[in-house]
Each structure stands twice: as structure tokens, then as C-alpha cells.
Amino acid sequence: MEYEAVIGMEVHVEINTKSKVFCACNNDFHAPPNTHVCPVCLGMPGVLPVLNIGMVEASVAVGLALNCKISRWSKMDRKNYFYPDLAKNYQISQYDLPLCHDGEMEIDIEGGTKRIGITRAHMEEDTARNTHTIGTRESGVDFNRCGVPLLEIVTEPDIRSADEAFAYLTALKQILQYLDVSDCNMEEGSLRAEANISIRPKGTVEFGTKTEVKNVASFSGVHKAIDFEIRRQRAALDKGDAIVQETRGWDADKGITFVQRSKESAHDYRYFPDPDLVPVVVDEAWEQRIRESLPELPRARNHRFQAEYALSPYDAGVVTSTRAMADYYEATVKAGAPAKLAANWIMGDLQGMLVERKLDIAQCPVTAASLGEMIRLIEDGTINGKIAKDLLPEMIDSGKSADLLVKEKGLVQISDRGELEAIVRGVLDANPGPVEDFKAGKDRAKGFLVGQIMKATKGKGNPKLVNEILERLLAS
């Protein structure tokens, strides 16, 4: 039978406020264990949590970027369970009145775009980190992560394939990074994705029984886990087996999902309003202030780059992949570089050299103004493209400007017709064999001659002129 997958995603993202969500402890949990802790996040009795306004504003910003409605009135609730990652036996979260709800996001799929509904985005606290490497009989608990602000973003079951899930996660991460609310590092757990997956006979409306896959460490892992789960469920149904509602983990080494918890042992969390925390009221004026502070978002910027700079959809996509790169690109163009050339240099040579040096474009030693100046030097014929390719790494490593390096090293391109013609004649006289070959119709010989000429000019020959002179002399 032909089946269709129905997938909803839950993403937990750690928000990068300076302090934790309900106390003033440092929100950097990469410190020695239990050093960023206080009575509030340790869950001592009698303490009073107070909500961090930075978390509310970051959450509203995310909600607005995901086209959500912002609740005028929402509250914090207690989710009750016993587990050593939470000393007070409840997690502060939001239950029936989340801060953001009913949004949507557009993703690119093969042959077009698709809307993914955002059910809700709500505020909560992260839990302590358990470590199982201490001994065979004990686990260690580090409360540095407890109370780190967490935003949970839940989609409608609108996703139909592993590819769409991957596209959704990529687009969501891009938005979160543009908003600068999280570093979205999946390996370190600052972004965690879970997928609810079921399948149903194609063309039917009713949902099948779903499984939840969690603890996946990368987007490609999520992609593989979803693919595996769809195949597993299809095989089960084809055999006449029922799907069991359960939580499954992902074994990246074996490439399989496995049962972690069945529904029978699932918890009844007995949510109720947290009497320690007062309601969150976001009025229109506050919402508007946050809306006005939003940066231009990736899709809008992508479309504007296509319109304003005549970039292809591909180039615009690459250049706007991160906010830092898009900023850098725009600054390069503003410095006078032609739009298409700037995109080529940034996506190609510059990006490659930065990757080699393990640098992010935000840390690029060559300023956008400096790159713009280098591209202008090519444009006005001062240097040729080949010289520029050698120049760029030196600019990165020395921090010197293109202009200065060109002067220091005498790299100005030879565009003097007489000087070039003399060099070309010299090369032709020294290479009678290839000249004969060319005249006998072997085009490849011309490439060799051009190479010899560029060598003789130390790469500084104006390529257009060299070509022109060479063709004229060979034809004579």
C-alpha cells in the first residue's frame, strides 16, 4: 500500500540571555559543575523565582518572526514529575496559555514553497545535566544548566517527509540566528529537535498512531531517523502489525531507532498555575516595540537581494545564509563592488579561505570595505583576477589593504600595449614548436602560449590585452 507520512516537530532552543530565566545566575553552563547555581535553580524550598524580562522579549521576538499571535495574557505553570534533573520535582513551563501561538513559517521544498503551521512557542526552564561517567552505581548532577531559559516551538503535523523536516529545521535555525537569540548548537544541546511521526494510507485523513523520536544530535541525524521510522512503520503495517505509541531514541552508529519509553509509563504531569510567578501581560505597545526591533529576516532579505542586486535565487540564498554574511555582502556592495562580483568573491574564494583558517565571516580580518576596494581594483584594471586571488589570502593573513599590498609588491597589472607586445613576441620566438602546432589547428597550443606569457609577466599581464595581442600576432 502507498503511505503518507505525517510529521510534527518539537524544538527546544536555549535562549542566550545573560542570566538564567528565574534567577540571576550566569546563563553559561560551560563552567565547572555546580558553580553557576543558587538556591532558586537548585530548587531549595521557600525561594522565589522571578521571570527574566530578557526571556520574555526574546520569546516574543521569535513568536513574531514565526508569524505567531502573541498572547495578551499568559502564565507560567508547574509540570510535575520526579527525576534527578529537577530538584524541586516540577519544571516551570507554560501549559494552556503559551506566550506565542498560531503562527506559520514558509520553507523551500522541491519545486516551490510550503507553509508549516506553528502551533505554539512557550517559555520554560532547562533542567540539570546528568552525567553517567562517574561510576557504575551513581550518576552526577550538574545544576549549571538548570534554569537556563528554554523556548519550546511546536509545529502542526504539516510535515510530510524527512526532507521537509530538514528544511524546516534549517529555516528555523536561520531565523533564530538572525534574531541572535541562540547559538543553536545541536551538539551542545542548545537546540534539540524531536519528531512525532506517523503514517497513513495515502489519501486518507485520519492520523495513524505516532511515535516520538528524540535525542538526535544533528539535523542530518533527524533526517535519517525520520526516514528510518517511516520505513519501519510501513514494514510493520504491511505485515499487519500495529504501531505502538512510544518514545524512541536514535542510534546514530547503527542507523536505527529504538524504544525508550512506552506510553504505559508516560507521565501524568498534573499541570497547575505556578503561584510563585505572576501572569505575563504583553500589551499591543510592548508587542509593537519588539516588532520594530526585529532585524530583516532571512527570507525577506533573500528576496530583496534578488530584486535589489539582481542575484540568482541560489546566490541570494548562500549570501543570506547567515546574518553576518548578508551584512558583510551588503557592506561590500556599498563599498563600490559590483553586486554579482561581490557575491562570487564572498561565496567562493573568501569563504574557502575562511573555512581553511577556521574563521567565521564575522571574524574576517578583511573588512567588507577592504574587499570592496580589492574588487574595484580589478574592475578599474589596476590588477587582474589572478593576482587578486593571490592577494586575498595575504590580505587575510596580514590585515593589509589591497591597495597597500599592490603598491608594496608592485602587482599593478601590465596594460601597456607596447610592453606586452614585446613580451608576447619574445614568447612566440622562444616557442616555435607550439606556434606551428597552433597554426596546424591544435587549439590547445594557444593555452600553453598564454601560460608562458603570464609567466613572463609574473601574472601581471592584462588578460584581455594579452589575448588580443596573441591572436593578432598568431594570425599574421
Added chain:
Amino acid sequence: MSRITEKDVDYVAGLAQLVLDGPTKAKMVKDLGEILGYIDKLNELDTTGVEPMMHVLDMSNVYRQDVVGESLTQDQALKNAPKTDGAYFLVPRILDGEH
């Protein structure tokens, strides 16, 4: 007539990780039943047109500015721990996956 059975008490006690003996259980069946009876009584009131109360506190928007303050030292944090290796709180080994 109680709306609460011993099974309900066992379920709630289980969620709260409580072990109740026979007499306590019987008392709980009675007490919880009476509480629900009281709720039934409240339900007799006509609340048409009354705004639902979502929270017990009649105030809103009390926040902390996003500023880092002082934390405890590791020694202080671990001082009351039943068991520690000097860096972590130690608990009986956890086998189950995380929540």
C-alpha cells in the same frame, strides 16, 4: 457516596511517590471524596458571564532585569548534598532516558 476509589488514591499516591498504609488510604478515599463533593457544590453556582480566574494573584508583569548576579560557590552549593564527589551531586545511577 464517594466519587473516589482506592484505585484513584493509589494512582495519585504513585504520582507523588507516596506509599500509603491501609488506614491512611481509607482516610484519603474519604477526604478526597469530600473535596470533590465540595467542588460539586461550587459547580451548582451559575457562573454565566463571570470571567474565569486563571491565576490567584491579581497582579502581572513582575520581572527581573537580565543582569548576572552572584551565585553560590561550588562548596556552598554542595554543602548539604547527601552525597557528592566535590563537583557533582551524586544520585543513584539513572538508567531511564531523560525527560
